[in-house]
Amino acid sequence: MTTLGCALLPTFAPQQYLPIARAADAAGLAEICLWEDCFKETGIAAAGAILASTSALRVQLGVLPAPLRNVALTAMELATLDGMFPGRLEPGIGHGVQSWMEQVGARVASPLTLLREYATALRALLAGERLTVSGRYVSLNDVALDWPPTTAPAVISAGTGPKTLRLVGEVADGIALDGGNGMAKLRTAIDTVRTAYDDAGRTDAFKIVISVPTATGRDAAERVRAWLPSWDLPSDEPEEYCVWGDSAEEIADGLRRFAALGADTVNVQPLESEPDPESLVRFLGQEVRPLLA
Template sequence: MRLGVMFDRDLPPEELIPFARALDETAVDDLWVVEDLGWTGGVSAAATALAVTSRLRVGIGITPAPLRNPMLLAMEIGNLARMHPGRLAAGIGHGVQEWMRQVGAAVPSPLALLEETITAVRALLLGETVTLHGKAVHLDGVSLVHPPAVPPPVLAGVKGPRSLALSGRVAQGTIVPEGVGPAQLPGIAERIAGGDDHELGVFTFLHIGEEADRLAHPVVRDQAAYLGVSPHDVVMAAGTPEQAAEQVRSMWAAGAGTVVVRPLGRDPLPHVHALLSAL
């Protein structure tokens, strides 16, 4: 059972360095960085976090397949994995389709693109020479000159039934978005149908404080709209430190191998320290 913390996309990028160093001194297992359109690049953020820490696993959550050629993505991930062996996890997803249309990167079949991208990236990281002429990905006899000795796990960041099944077929783990609760995890795991070594990661908001404050937070309202639920139904680690800790424990008990908390607010570390004390 792993505990991760997300560096929120709304925080200024220059704050990542002190944030990563502070987490490296705690019992947290993972630091996850974000790649959302207009906010920040996940690979550069991961490289920075890895360079200033010595212990944490750094997760990239989540590179959009339409924006990333699989060869270039494998080159970037492989480079980081060689320099920081055993300390990287790479998340790849469909990307928000509205954002992909905004930049002319929308594709006819997001499912095919994601499956072919993950398949190609994993093979390249294993040092294989890849030829793939699929529906969306076209590679002809390419390979990495410096493949990593320890290939990092590649996880799919997905939520729909067909995408979850895709993740179980081709990825080494699945990342489900903020708002999903322990009651939903057994059904999600059943749809994934991955092996015993398939990592199930859950992102969840973290807020130590009053309910009204977190329900009014714009990012919670946006996530509720994304999931098609009321803000009251967005499951999160919240309330007192003990209540937040119990929510994290319940997600582990329901099958999550990794729970990544996303602190709400401008000053995230006090929320993290309060949770760790309760855990």
Template sequence: MTTVRIGVMYDRDWAPEGLPAFARDAEALGVDDLWVVEDLGWNGGVSAAAVALASTERLRVGIGITPAPLRSPALLAMELATLARMFPGRLVAGVGHGVAEWMASVGVAPKSPLALLEETIRSVRALLHGERVELAGREVRLDGIRLVHPPLVPPPVVAGVVRPRSLELSGRVADGTLIAEGHGPRDLERVRELTAKGGAGADHDLTVLAFCSVGEDPEQVARTLRPSVEGQAGWLGRPPEQVFTVSGRAEDAAGRVDELAAAGAGTVVLRVVGDDPLKQIGKVLEALAASGRTPATASPATARGEG
């Protein structure tokens, strides 16, 4: 039996005011995680995480991702610590490079993105663990900074990265790696190799985002996914047919989740495309339960297959 955390993304295109009800409904459905997005011009990730956490009781909330160039490490650590103090054990903090063009458009493009990300993650993790940080780095300077109220349960800080040198960096400094939509099991093998090269051990958690569409008509599912798949294919630099998705009939989608789990994913976060996203998630959870491939914390109804 494969156990994997199942999450759902609150898509950046969805109105922010819908987040509280969506988070409550997702929690009631039995998902383990809700991931919020920070993209330039769309939403603030820390504020969205605060809303989702305050709206729910059990759900773990992930931020995917805060761009390091936009955030002072000290301020980011303060914000994360506040959430982690109020909602212990329920926060995952994703940090990444950010889209280079977007960072340039607001005047924060770093001279060395790799140095900035490494120094940011090292600093934020140290501050969240109650350490006093002195750093005169290539991109970050902190002169004896310490949090007055560090979290009792420091949240994991994961790197949302794609390229080989960044994946090595993640293995060196982060608690886990957040992997973008479109990456499949064979990609995860390479991710494991690169994070291990950076020094990551077996406890380095992989969280995989995946486009998801569930339906009985495969042609309709393909049409629904096509714009997302083609756009991601261009960003990843691979043909659309090589963009991995969790899609098809519910049992097929559950099988795709299992493929990711077998390749090392600890969490699979579904970015649902199409109508009634929670209904689609519910069908995947039911199929996982029916086949013995269970999410980490299924609701009683889902575990019985009642949905």
């Protein structure tokens, strides 16, 4: 069964996060996904506040840019949150948007090498291993967490280009695909990741997470068509990228199309024009989720 969640974009102000998360938790949504875009809200700070303010909601961190953080510090932060809220945090990492990494002086010559070293070390540290490694970007000397998670959380990674997707299939516990991907691109991305996973001889669990831009209400179609150009997406085939409608049945039908690509989790991504995100997550949890189940 595909899990229904909500992707909370950093275009929403920090003061909106907790009311939205509490509404999602009360409505029975399983997951909320945070985005960490430069130079907006941080994922770790928001995750901690949301976890402390809700009772059952899982938080996906989608995603922490590896160039900005030493891997040991990331492992410490994630393990601390997992210790406080066991099983409710799902970390995500990526090699970062290169223009943003350039702005802060953190751009590396080989983002893929960094992501490979970082993901491998992070997963090992969260599994309680003691590491001594000397890589191009990750260097650890006899490092282990004093308080590792009782059960190591899955480490998801973002990816868009084919090289990154193949790497994610090799070294991560899942793939996060954002709302700028259309159906055809999502299908190709998932096939690429799965092929790399198989070629690596893996048999462990692997999670596929898709975020889907979604609008509800009588003006939903107009809002979708106005949103597409802002992401440099074609407006003549909105159904390739978005779901919209005025009823729970319409939204559920649209989300099923994306779930059928093989998604374990479909995160509804509210548009920046969403007038009432709290009502939206209540609608998703109370009316759409039962239809998907």
